[in-house]
Amino acid sequence: MGISSYLQFLISGVTMGSIYGLTALGFTIIFNTTGIINFAQGEFVMLGGILSVFFLKWFDIGLFPSILLAVLATTIIGGVIERFAIRPVKGASVINLIIVTIGVSIFVRGLTMIFLGKDTFSLPHFSGNLPLTFAGVAVMPQSIWILAITLVLLAILRLFFTRTIYGKGMLACSYNRKASSLVGIGVDRMVLFSFLISSLVGAIGGVILTPVTLTSYDVGIMLGLKGFSACIIGGLGNPFGAAAGGVLLGILESLCAGVISSAYKDAFAFFVLLVLLFVKPSGLFGQAKIERV
Amino acid sequence: MKKPARYLFLAIAVVCLSITSAGADDVIKIGAIFSATGPASPLGEAEKNTALLLQEQINAKGGVMGKKLEIIIYDDESSVDKAVSAADKLLKKDNVVAVVGPSTTPNTLAIEAKFEAAAVPLVSCAAGEKIVVPVKKWVFKTPQSDRLAVARILSHLKSRKISKIAIITVSDAYGQGGREMLKALAPKAGIELTADEVYSPKDTDMTVQLTKIKSTNAKAIVSWGTPQTGSAIVAKNRAQLGMSVPLYLSHGVAARKFIELAGSAGEGILLPAGRLIVADEVPAKNPQKALLTKYVKDYETKFKSPVSTFGGHAWDAVMLVVKAIELGKSDKPADIRANLEKIKGFVGTAGVFNFSPEEHNGLNESAFEMVTIQKGDWKIVK
Amino acid sequence: MYGFKRDMLAVLGFTFFLLIIPRILGNDYYINTLTLSLTHAIIAVGLNLLMGYAGQVSLGHAAFYGLAAYTSAILTTTYSVPLPLGMMSGILVSGVVALLIGIPTLKLKGHYLAMATLGFGVIVYIFFNETIELTGGPSGFGGISRLQVMGYRFASDISYYYLVAFVLAGVVLLSLNLIHSRIGRALRAIHTSETASQISGIDIAKYKVFVFVLSALFAGVAGVLYVHNIAFVAPGSFGFNFSIELVTMVVLGGMANVWGAVIGACFLSILPEFLRVFENIEIVLYGAILIVFTIFLPEGIAGGITKLFLMMKPKRSDAAGKE
Known part of the structure; x- marks a missing residue:
């Protein structure tokens, strides 16, 4: 294998990794404000993709308006989930919170299956489906879209968290909920916001990914798992670490598939994760505040 | 619970049980186990629809031997455990005379022994050769075995003088079947495997595996999967990497869904397929022609979705059981089994079936045509 | 108040109840479903010790179930090892692997532990799927012999049901005993406050690993019982979804309540049979x-029943709650 093969592995790793990163980002945003690992995060990614497909089919309004509509719809669904499933169990134990989000993810997946069917669907590429070739390496225009949109989204979120009053409020919640509440931050509203933002981020991930990968009602499970791993690699609670963790996971996977064995690539990714957990549980980019016994 | 309440409860239970066990003589009950939900649902849904369609059509025409046909369908959710409990229910509660399905190889293998023990025939809709090799007395299957599909591909490769191929298969039961056959049969046909790659059913990107294949000097790629488990992505990624070597896919890809998903990347791919998807093109003198066109029309009108090979497997299974009942004028399980083995020249969607005590699949290589995609439609390769 | 005698009585009553169910229900088509749900209950009881008493989450318990099932299946079928030996080895493999995984993993807390066990589960699943020469791969591994003990072959479904029922009763009794022992008190102390228990001299890590291994052994017992009943095994039965289902059983039944785990497992394994009527909307x-x-x-079914019980008998409310 020549150097161009390795470059090709890297490119496909970064493309998939960006999506893992966006999913991981969604996990972190919710975890920071609520302490919940939202197992339904993968479903937001699924919804973004599959709703775009159906809006395009039903309303015939062109690709981009359908996508916008799908992202909007998913964000609203994210809000509804927070209001009707997460808020009622406020203050429950970690394990009950995990179960609720698992319940939500099964519920959302089931509804999608009933209303949109069990089939697999594709979405057109944003701009052309002919690859650009550099030195024997093929890059799809969609990969560039994915990378660009991910970076822009990260920049916007960074601004949001550091420059706006809502962003700062959410960060405050992540440090200390009670104290935040005492200084007049509406914690409930911040939690709602965190769900809105992470469903938005998830939906965008789904929308930009679907042209490359196809979608169906059950793609959310694996994406959720990978996103969760990316969070841990990057350090739970650090949004940008999570995004970086996603890219790293993507590259790791594709290198393993390319160099070692495609059969064991997922096993290898999780193995590295385990080793990392044992050696440095705070993740590569996390602060070392994890408790060990 | 107070005493009267307990007696009432018991009484109700007894009544319920006696109602369900009361047999009706003018009904023939066939069981069906399909993976209508879960990962194998693209197979199971089409099969379930087909069974419903057939039940309606057969009863509209007066049933089987003047008796009403009732198909009791259970969904195994693509799970082995659920398939086992469904088999128990069909055999012990519903007392069916024969069972069609399950949709997948592991689920079939898991319940085979129950049918041997209960002495009720099972006509599986799964592809794995292990189901009928070695022959089990009570187990039959309708889909063409992987062996036939692989043999068809290999002979096509030879006719094109290709002697080096790379394979990429999905790591589920279906892909495993194809992979084992390819690894066993290719060397015998004098064809060398330069790469043996796999991917998971839910993988979304196969560029890495294809890049690896590209770096070997394979003159063709053979990929085993279904449209929903990666075959469309393999086709797309191959086009994206600008690979020009021919791509052969499995017969499981034979569904309109593949063309929709792969888009322009599907053009020119090759696969062995039953004649169902090319029904329009089958010459009029072919015995399958009339049946195929009718099934395609009926299915697509009723369910508003395109037919797939898998629905065809259920068609064959149900109709074979019906045929066996009519042949022996008996709906006893033992007679159905004996008469299934006597069926010769039965025209089904997958091909012309010829059963015998040694052959419980009944198809040969002639069941396949090599097909390709041209201008967004299936075409027979002449 | 919660002595051995009381537990013994409860377990005896429970065993009696399990034994008469088939007689009440008459027809035997659901015997296998019942057997399967009791098998699941064995795992759930173990997982409940881990989750409810030691306060540790495992999202990979299906792996231990599968490891034992596959080990016993492969040893007894491919290598013609005698059944009892194969089954013991299966259970042992689950325990040893749990020990190896548990020592580093249980140093982690909360979400990290969840992730580590999840990752472990995925790795084991892929291993089942890909080592085709050994496990038969995705299409499964057949030809496994049914359980035979000292010449007696558990040929009928009902005999197997009785066997599993007895094993479950034993597992429940063992767990009840454990909870009321020194170990149980230590575990509850860990659950309440790790720091406090450490200060009072409890070797936290040791106890956690002990429970983890014990729960894996229970899963292993369930695994070998499962595989020699169905006589077939495929990786699909041991995936992430099943691990989640197990956790759900424990939570649904009621954490920190041995009976809760049994109720949860039976409820969740039998529920789909009733939901079947709803076909497609079952998953929703x-x-x-x-x-x-x-x-x-939130306290699960068992918690709900206890509450109801206490409401109906207000005079016994002094015995409430804090078990």
């Missing part, structure tokens, strides 16, 4: 049940 109902239960009945 399943999700809805999880949400609704967690919102309205």
